[in-house]
Amino acid sequence: MFSRILTDVERKKIKSYLKLNGKRDSMIRSLVSRARKYKPQIQNDVKLLDELVIRYEKNKKLSLSQAR
Secondary structure, three states: OOOOOOOHHHHHHHHHHHHHHHOOHHHHHHHHHHHHHHHHHHHEEEEEEEEHHHHHHHHHHHHHHHHH
């Protein structure tokens, strides 16, 4: 599993664009294209990870209470 989606350079570029409503250079166009393409899968993965953590924590609490 990767620990990030964007690189530091991409984050800086996006923040700069958003702050200044900058020009649409090739990097911004590429980021927008990739965002459109991969955002649904990223959102699905985040949802799945959230469900995993919730279930894990629930099972952890159950196993602790049964051990007593």
